[in-house]
Amino acid sequence: MIIIRPIQHSDYDALHRIAIESGHGFTSLPVNEELLKKRINHAQVSFQKAVTHPGDEGYLFVMEDTTTGQVVGTSGIEAAVGLDDAFYHYHLGKVVHNSRELNIYNTVETLSLCNDYTGASEICTLFLSESHRKNNNGRLLSRMRFLFIAEHRERFAKTVIAEMRGVSDDEGRSPFWSWLEEHFFSMDFPTVDYLSGIGKKGFIAELMPKYPIYVNLLSKEAQQAINKVHPKTVPALRLLEAEGFSRRGYIDIFDAGPTVEAETHTIKTLRESKKCQVIIGEVSTNEKYIVCNTNVANFRAIQTQLQLRETAKQAVITKQAAEALQVSDGDWIRLIRN
Structure with missing residues (x-):
């Protein structure tokens, strides 16, 4: 994996x-x-x-x-x-050189260090x-x-x-x-x-x-x-x-x-990701998600198939996926459709 x-x-x-x-x-x-x-x-x-x-x-x-x-x-x-x-x-900006008397109008791009x-x-x-x-x-x-x-x-x-x-x-x-x-x-x-x-x-x-x-x-x-x-x-x-x-x-x-x-x-x-509780079980779908646990030092992320129970804020993932993410039943994960 x-x-x-x-x-x-x-x-x-x-x-x-x-x-x-x-x-x-x-x-x-x-x-x-x-x-x-x-x-x-x-x-x-x-x-x-x-x-x-x-x-x-x-x-x-x-x-x-x-x-x-x-x-x-x-x-x-x-x-x-x-x-x-x-x-x-460098920031791309513009400088205008304009002379009404000579009827000349030039716009020049500039690079400014910032x-x-x-x-x-x-x-x-x-x-x-x-x-x-x-x-x-x-x-x-x-x-x-x-x-x-x-x-x-x-x-x-x-x-x-x-x-x-x-x-x-x-x-x-x-x-x-x-x-x-x-x-x-x-x-x-x-x-x-x-x-x-x-x-x-x-x-x-x-x-x-x-x-x-x-x-x-x-x-x-x-x-x-x-x-x-x-x-x-x-x-x-x-x-x-x-x-x-x-x-x-x-x-x-x-x-x-x-x-x-x-x-x-x-x-x-960030806008579309969801946070769900883990249910470890059989998954019968081809829908793939990017999933991560909620840890910092022990952060893990994978790409896996899962079944989303959106109204209950739950996600069914396989035992293999749970082991890779280092999560158990009832733990929280964050996910986004891939």
Whole structure:
């Protein structure tokens, strides 16, 4: 069976492998032993912590194939970004140049460095190994985060964002960064991406242009990359758009990929999820649901068939599903139709 659970210290080797597999542009998982172990430790502390409002907690989950014991994917949530380290974006704006006397009216797009998302919750670190990109595993890995947020609302902010990977080639070259590198930096994209991933972000404030950048001054390749996602990121973007996430003109400062956002209470899975009591029994239906228990440190989520007794707020699940979720008769679960 495929289950989602909090990451453990014993998952380090699998996380390191996933960091390598994910490639360039996956800033939240740098190929760095110290940082990966620190990420696991921080997640362990976050899952154990008593929380009344969002702080610096970071929740990292893994997808495990219990048949083989192999970890095949990751998914994460940051409770509130930018509280310790500045959280930068470019915001797309417009400047109008107008002369009535000359009858000239020009509208020019600009990029302004900002910290507007400070304090927002961020869903991040979504990666699924190619061997398991089937059977709606990607949907499970993405949507279960919203079930976790729905069950533990006090741990998260009123706004949730997601940074989508921008355009880069197989060698990790970003056309947007190439223009910035030529004019303001002397580091290639893989290097700057890695430094950002390991938390060394001081160079951003030191070297980034302080004034708005006129988009029409960028190279054609850089302009075309703005607000575009990497081809491998398109399915993840579509999932989030179906949840109600949309673009608000914010892009990544390195690869110009879009950041999407949603007000937490409007996210589809949060609005439509139901909380039911468990009845363990025979299930004779093909209707599949994403289901999670109500724990934090012992959180579990799966995809399973079940019979919903909506008026009684009950759900019939199989013994196998109950064992995977670590629940018994009468316990509560949260679910959403897949």
